[in-house]
Amino acid sequence: MKLRFASIIDWNDSIYEGKIASVVYLAGCPLRCPWCYSGALVTAPSECSSEKPVEFFLNHLAKQRDKCNAVVFTGGEPCEQENALAELCAKLRGEGFAVKIETSGYYPEALAGLIPNIDFVSLDIKTRFEQDDYAKACGFKGNAELLVSNVLRSIAFLETRGAQYGVEWEARTTVVPQLNDDAQIIREIARHAKNASAYALQALETQDREFVDAGFAQNASEPSREKMLELAAAAKEVLAALGGNTNVIVRMKNAEAKI
Numbered sequence: 001m002k003l004r005f006a007s008i009i010d011w012n013d014s015i016y017e018g019k020i021a022s023v024v025y026l027a028g029c030p031l032r033c034p035w036c037y038s039g040a041l042v043t044a045p046s047e048c049s050s051e052k053p054v055e056f057f058l059n060h061l062a063k064q065r066d067k068c069n070a071v072v073f074t075g076g077e078p079c080e081q082e083n084a085l086a087e088l089c090a091k092l093r094g095e096g097f098a099v100k101i102e103t104s105g106y107y108p109e110a111l112a113g114l115i116p117n118i119d120f121v122s123l124d125i126k127t128r129f130e131q132d133d134y135a136k137a138c139g140f141k142g143n144a145e146l147l148v149s150n151v152l153r154s155i156a157f158l159e160t161r162g163a164q165y166g167v168e169w170e171a172r173t174t175v176v177p178q179l180n181d182d183a184q185i186i187r188e189i190a191r192h193a194k195n196a197s198a199y200a201l202q203a204l205e206t207q208d209r210e211f212v213d214a215g216f217a218q219n220a221s222e223p224s225r226e227k228m229l230e231l232a233a234a235a236k237e238v239l240a241a242l243g244g245n246t247n248v249i250v251r252m253k254n255a256e257a258k259i
């Protein structure tokens with residue numbers, strides 16, 4: 001089986017806490033978040049991507065084994081390539097790697113199928129679960145009801161099947177001014193993170209970024225530190241009230257703080 005990918009970057013010490021990881025950028029995504037930095041990855045096939053058999057990745061990653069103890073699959077949307085990815089993840093774990101997947105949650109069944117062979121999931125929750133808001137945040141022109149339902153089902157799979165297999169997960173929101181930088185929106189999102197090991201708020205970065213939606217770039221701005229702390233406090237308050245995990249993480253410019 002083959003996987004469509006754009007690049008592999010080895011020796012990353014910030015993408016998977018406590019690990020040194022090789023990061024595999026898989027190509028293709030059903031969403032078009034206007035603020036997405038990975039424009040070259042979302043359309044596939046494209047001149048930026050190619051297909052390689054599972055053995056290609058195994059050979060490359062085996063050579064990193066003395067320096068890396070984890071592999072992170074990001075994208076694009078990794079779950080779009082479920083079958084080949086499941087085969088690769090199973091083999092990587094057999095080689096002793098920890099495996100993390102970053103996903104939008106658009107493919108709940110695929111995520112459920114991958115769960116037995118992964119260790120950690122970062123699940124994006126783009127905004128509150130109102131159909132129009134969610135579709136707008138994802139630049140999604142398809143069935144918004146299905147989009148919202150898919151992400152909610154992905155969360156449910158992580159809470160049930162994920163717990164059964166000992167898979168840790170974090171919920172993650174990119175804070176985008178004028179889209180979701182509102183304490184009430186973040187409170188509503190945080191409710192769905194109560195069973196995650198952490199809820200991470202990461203600030204939109206605009207410097208030297210090319211966004212999927214060129215129009216978005218013209219008015220794009222970064223949330224302030226004060227705004228990020230305000231939103232983190234709102235999330236923490238909700239999680240505490242629900243008796244859930246209160247680990248709230250703020251990420252700004254490659255720095256991370258636990259609140």
Ligand code: SF4
Pocket residue numbers: 029030031032033035036037038042075076077104138212
């Ligand atoms: S940010 Fe949105 S468009 Fe970009 S890869 Fe993630 S889900 Fe796809």
